Amino acid sequence: xxxxxxxxxxxxxxxxxxxxxxxxxxxxxxxxxxxxxxxxxxxxxxxxxxxxxxxxxxxxxxxxxxxxxxxxxxxxxxxxxxxxxxxxxxxxxxxxxxxxxxxxxxxxxxxxxxxxxxxxxxxxxxxxxxxxxxxxxxxxxxxxxxxxxxxxxxxxxxxxxxxxxxxxxxxxxxxxxxxxxxxxxxxxxxxxxxxxxxxxxxxxxxxxxxxxxxxxxxxxxxxxxxxxxxxxxxxxxxxxxxxxxxxxxxxxxxxxxxxxxxxxxxxxxxxxxxxxxxxxxxxxxxx
Numbered sequence: 001x002x003x004x005x006x007x008x009x010x011x012x013x014x015x016x017x018x019x020x021x022x023x024x025x026x027x028x029x030x031x032x033x034x035x036x037x038x039x040x041x042x043x044x045x046x047x048x049x050x051x052x053x054x055x056x057x058x059x060x061x062x063x064x065x066x067x068x069x070x071x072x073x074x075x076x077x078x079x080x081x082x083x084x085x086x087x088x089x090x091x092x093x094x095x096x097x098x099x100x101x102x103x104x105x106x107x108x109x110x111x112x113x114x115x116x117x118x119x120x121x122x123x124x125x126x127x128x129x130x131x132x133x134x135x136x137x138x139x140x141x142x143x144x145x146x147x148x149x150x151x152x153x154x155x156x157x158x159x160x161x162x163x164x165x166x167x168x169x170x171x172x173x174x175x176x177x178x179x180x181x182x183x184x185x186x187x188x189x190x191x192x193x194x195x196x197x198x199x200x201x202x203x204x205x206x207x208x209x210x211x212x213x214x215x216x217x218x219x220x221x222x223x224x225x226x227x228x229x230x231x232x233x234x235x236x237x238x239x240x241x242x243x244x245x246x247x248x249x250x251x252x253x254x255x256x257x258x259x260x261x262x263x264x265x266x267x268x269x270x271x272x273x274x275x276x277x278x279x280x281x282x283x284x285x286x287x
Contacts, residue, residue, distance in 0.1 A: 161196035
């Protein structure tokens with residue numbers, strides 16, 4: 001990597017500071033003024049270039065996530081938190097909240113947890129920090145901590161559907177099915193966030209699939225695909241719900257549709273692999 005320009009910029013800054021201490025006449029002041037303006041423009045241009053590069057790095061992260069996406073089990077809800085507005089506060093909590101959001105977006109969940117815990121030390125009970133902390137803990141698979149954090153959020157914001165589906169997902173992972181159904185069903189009734197409503201249907205399908213209630217599972221997966229046709233994972237799970245219910249032809253058609261919907265998606269590839277597996281006379285995975 002190229003050397004950082006910061007030492008040179010800092011040296012130039014110190015040089016201007018020294019000149020200001022000795023400036024005397026009007027012509028000299030004018031010269032220093034022009035130098036400061038030029039220096040500011042140089043720094044501002046670098047900041048703009050670095051900000052653009054930072055956004056490009058986010059795109060790299062998104063591409064990497066697509067390549068490395070695991071299909072071993074159901075995906076966690078996609079992180080959709082809006083970027084926090086950084087404002088000047090006397091305790092600096094908002095800076096750590098924004099840093100936590102950025103780190104979650106980049107996939108550094110451990111770093112995000114550290115930043116958001118710092119924000120909550122500075123501003124205890126700050127709801128946005130708690131919500132982001134819950135996301136980071138859940139994505140880092142710290143399910144007990146995430147569950148406790150999201151429950152704090154829901155105590156203050158009972159209509160927060162994203163927090164509620166995250167609790168439902170955690171309960172699904174911990175096989176606390178009754179509580180999962182309660183939270184996911186409430187998110188559907190609230191219907192105040194499209195992403196939350198989509199995932200609530202999908203995770204309810206998984207709950208009923210794991211409980212071997214295949215008709216209910218099929219209904220929820222079918223509704224999921226109506227709400228979000230691009231959630232290819234739902235094709236795979238709907239195919240399993242059909243297969244284990246004994247409708248093998250419908251299962252094969254569903255996996256074929258999932259692969260054709262997005263051949264480059266990891267779940268689309270899994271639909272194709274599962275279809276090939278059953279065509280060889282083998283059973284699809286039970287979990």
